[in-house]
Amino acid sequence: MMEPKTLAQLLACDPLAPVQSAIVSTLTSLLPGVRVVAHPGRVDLSELLAKSVATAPGIGVGWSRVRRAMHMDGSFGALVEWVAYIVAEARVVDGRRVEKEAVGLAIGGQVLRALADDAACFWGRAGILPPQMQPQAELKPLFTVRDMAEGTAYYTVTWTQLVADVGETLFPTATGTANPETGTIDYADPDHIAAIAKFLPARKSDGDA
Numbered sequence: 001m002m003e004p005k006t007l008a009q010l011l012a013c014d015p016l017a018p019v020q021s022a023i024v025s026t027l028t029s030l031l032p033g034v035r036v037v038a039h040p041g042r043v044d045l046s047e048l049l050a051k052s053v054a055t056a057p058g059i060g061v062g063w064s065r066v067r068r069a070m071h072m073d074g075s076f077g078a079l080v081e082w083v084a085y086i087v088a089e090a091r092v093v094d095g096r097r098v099e100k101e102a103v104g105l106a107i108g109g110q111v112l113r114a115l116a117d118d119a120a121c122f123w124g125r126a127g128i129l130p131p132q133m134q135p136q137a138e139l140k141p142l143f144t145v146r147d148m149a150e151g152t153a154y155y156t157v158t159w160t161q162l163v164a165d166v167g168e169t170l171f172p173t174a175t176g177t178a179n180p181e182t183g184t185i186d187y188a189d190p191d192h193i194a195a196i197a198k199f200l201p202a203r204k205s206d207g208d209a
Contacts, residue, residue, distance in 0.1 A: 015127070015163050016066065016078060022123035023061050023082070030114055034058060034107055039085060056089040056152060057103055059111070069162055077129075077164040084111050085142070086155040100153040108139040111157045121161075129162040 005013075020038050028036045039060035054060045067079040088104035090097060114120040115137045122128050131137055137159035176185035 016080065019123060019125060019128065019163055020061060022125050026120060026123045027059060027114065031107060031110055036061065054087050056087045057107060058087045060085040077162045079160060079162050081160050084157040088153045089151055100151065104153045104155045108155050108157050112137055112139055115159055127164045129164060131159045131161050135160060
């Protein structure tokens with residue numbers, strides 16, 4: 001049965017915020033010189049024009065949707081659709097000018113490489129599955145004519161990733177010990193047997209009352 005939790009307890013067991021922080025940390029290490037920050041979610045055009053997502057060159061890591069992914073045992077994970085908002089402007093690199101589009105593509109390409117890397121894609125955390133193949137990770141432009149006139153280009157990298165074991169299984173999790181003499185599995189607590197019994201087919205013997 002579901003039990004009430006205080007806000008403090010909910011924050012302590014929230015599985016998503018730590019993953020977002022881990023993504024920010026990993027991308028920061030893989031993109032030195034690029035400012036990577038956490039973003040609360042979708043952005044609107046006014047945020048982009050005000051450059052409040054991140055300063056260029058920068059990335060705002062947010063998410064657009066979270067869905068429940070159910071398992072056969074009643075447990076579930078969180079299927080998160082992550083979004084990396086890339087803000088790019090023309091830069092002087094190694095003594096030459098690089099246009100904003102090239103800067104944005106270079107940053108987006110590095111994010112895609114991280115998602116394809118069999119170590120980086122887990123963001124240094126356990127309990128996360130690799131990015132899903134369908135839909136695949138995608139780099140897309142996100143800008144307007146006005147943005148181009150102001151010298152700023154915007155891109156997004158989107159991917160979907162499962163954060164496992166968010167909800168607990170409905171089935172009993174007690175562990176018994178095999179008894180070779182009787183051919184039974186013994187449990188230390190009778191309540192464990194009672195919890196398991198309703199999930200198992202049973203036959204009443206002649207000796208039962």
